[in-house]
Amino acid sequence: MTDRHILTAVAWPYANGPRHIGHVSGFGVPSDVFSRFHRMSGDQVLMVSGTDEHGTPITVAADAEGITPRQIADRNNRIIVDDLASLGLSYDLFTRTTTVNHRNVSQEIFLGLLKNGYVFPKTTLGAISPSTGRTLPDRYIEGTCPICGYDGARGDQCDNCGNQLDPTDLINPVSRINGETPKFVESEHYFLDLPAFARALGDWLGTRGNWRPNVLNFSVNLLEDLKPRSYTRDIDWGVPVPLDGWRDRDDKRIYVWFDAVVGYLSASIEWARRSGDPEAWRQWWQTPDADAYYFMGKDNIVFHAEIWPAQLLGYNGQGDKGGSPGSYGALNLPTEVVSSEFLTMEGRKFSSSRNVVIYVRDFLARYDADALRYFIAAAGPESQDTDFTWAEFLRRNNDELVAGWGNLVNRSVSMAAKNIGAIPTPGELTDADRALLATTSGAFAPIGDLLSRNRQKAAAAEAMRVVSEANKYLSDQAPWKLKEDPARRDTVLHTALQAIKDCNALLTPFLPHSSQKVHELLGGTGVWSAAPQIVETTDLDDGSPYPIITGDYAASQAVWASTPLPPAGTPLATPTPVFTKLDPSIVEEELRRLEEDGQGGPTDGEA
Numbered sequence: 001m002t003d004r005h006i007l008t009a010v011a012w013p014y015a016n017g018p019r020h021i022g023h024v025s026g027f028g029v030p031s032d033v034f035s036r037f038h039r040m041s042g043d044q045v046l047m048v049s050g051t052d053e054h055g056t057p058i059t060v061a062a063d064a065e066g067i068t069p070r071q072i073a074d075r076n077n078r079i080i081v082d083d084l085a086s087l088g089l090s091y092d093l094f095t096r097t098t099t100v101n102h103r104n105v106s107q108e109i110f111l112g113l114l115k116n117g118y119v120f121p122k123t124t125l126g127a128i129s130p131s132t133g134r135t136l137p138d139r140y141i142e143g144t145c146p147i148c149g150y151d152g153a154r155g156d157q158c159d160n161c162g163n164q165l166d167p168t169d170l171i172n173p174v175s176r177i178n179g180e181t182p183k184f185v186e187s188e189h190y191f192l193d194l195p196a197f198a199r200a201l202g203d204w205l206g207t208r209g210n211w212r213p214n215v216l217n218f219s220v221n222l223l224e225d226l227k228p229r230s231y232t233r234d235i236d237w238g239v240p241v242p243l244d245g246w247r248d249r250d251d252k253r254i255y256v257w258f259d260a261v262v263g264y265l266s267a268s269i270e271w272a273r274r275s276g277d278p279e280a281w282r283q284w285w286q287t288p289d290a291d292a293y294y295f296m297g298k299d300n301i302v303f304h305a306e307i308w309p310a311q312l313l314g315y316n317g318q319g320d321k322g323g324s325p326g327s328y329g330a331l332n333l334p335t336e337v338v339s340s341e342f343l344t345m346e347g348r349k350f351s352s353s354r355n356v357v358i359y360v361r362d363f364l365a366r367y368d369a370d371a372l373r374y375f376i377a378a379a380g381p382e383s384q385d386t387d388f389t390w391a392e393f394l395r396r397n398n399d400e401l402v403a404g405w406g407n408l409v410n411r412s413v414s415m416a417a418k419n420i421g422a423i424p425t426p427g428e429l430t431d432a433d434r435a436l437l438a439t440t441s442g443a444f445a446p447i448g449d450l451l452s453r454n455r456q457k458a459a460a461a462e463a464m465r466v467v468s469e470a471n472k473y474l475s476d477q478a479p480w481k482l483k484e485d486p487a488r489r490d491t492v493l494h495t496a497l498q499a500i501k502d503c504n505a506l507l508t509p510f511l512p513h514s515s516q517k518v519h520e521l522l523g524g525t526g527v528w529s530a531a532p533q534i535v536e537t538t539d540l541d542d543g544s545p546y547p548i549i550t551g552d553y554a555a556s557q558a559v560w561a562s563t564p565l566p567p568a569g570t571p572l573a574t575p576t577p578v579f580t581k582l583d584p585s586i587v588e589e590e591l592r593r594l595e596e597d598g599q600g601g602p603t604d605g606e607a
């Protein structure tokens, strides 16, 4: 193990329904490839996230079903936990925002900001119902969006253009309860003083020259228009405002986005409490050489490159108003905001409500998790919007995984199993043997460099190039023609198997499930790359039950280096195929399914 601590902070999926492959291409697979690579390198990774369960869309869904927001959150938390674990995403802790721990940590951050003057009260106009005199929560006010003209915009957000709104922004606002025009009266809210961080955020972004250029440019541009932003909202579902006179009100809560980003910290603290060393989180958040990488889709950049860093700077006392750190002490800012672009589906924007979608669970019912992971890593929206097509998925699976990598494994292990039944004994190596082994063992440094910089597409392509070198070696050396020279045949096979062992390590971050199989085909035993586990647990503070994702990743044998095969003579069995070849007819089938589903069906909000 190195002493390097790396926080992998993965965007929090909103608990409004199952995840589709567009979601997991943005935050899921890239963060897992990154974490697995760093664990293999011996770094101390803490990968955390959870479901984001507060905010208006969940209360709207609860109203529609006649159940409580908590019931909606419980149901979708479990669905999302299943989705993410089945993809092999190796969270150290995947939790949720409705824990008591998260509430306490969110309130501590609020109080730290308040103490330093970065959160301040301000009287604004809030909506009340003229007939009852009661506060109208944001979600019960509807009107025309002032930005895009959409008719059904809500008091907090326009679902058409995605902009955050205030109820007073709406043109022709009406109450969704009884259609009356709300009355706006003075109402107190707390605001985050974003302009007070313009200089500190600018200084910080000025040191971030290694970010993806589109992410950095977007983040820098945000600084031109910083305005105070309301930290509290008129809503009854969320983290209570921890102040006398506010704590017990049922119409004021901390704004969902301002508590969701605190989740990275609260999940780290929850992980530490569960680990038996409640202070352990500090190694990732407070040591100066710890790194923190945040993974998300581009629609979330503003919250990770502006809002969350501002909350951290304010808590630390590092904005224009100065101040001192809150009771946790000063907290580290992100090292990098790693944002993906968007994945589209057969040329169309993913949309759960219009059913232009394939959910992770449906995908994995028909195809292997590693096939999806490979597509996302090799062909996903790393730095530009990218289209998912079934034809391309089929081609990547059949040409690259099955005919390229799977075939190399299969024919080499088959020949060794059939002719020797064990790892062969190598004789003296030729130049060709040494050249191949130099290629495979020499690939760890350059591919590792790409992975450490989140150039995952280039890393996957380079790993596959090394695989094709090994395939070429096998064709050139043609061990099947060496019946008369078994010593040379065994040397060639040993060389090929060693190259496969190296390639398997190079591909492990992308293909954790099949890498375990290849490990076993090469005569290995035990855990090569540990899988995440769903554990039924209870809230540390109030005892309510929920599932978490966690795992014993330190049990993995996989390391980021060339390691020797098991000793000559270790038995080898005839292999079964590592990957499943897909019939070309799946393309038409899937397109038909998309057309049929697209006629209607269940809807949920977009996240």
Ligand SMILES: [Zn+2]
Residues within 6 Å of the ligand: 145, 146, 147, 148, 149, 150, 153, 158, 159, 160, 161, 162, 163
């Ligand atoms: Zn709009």
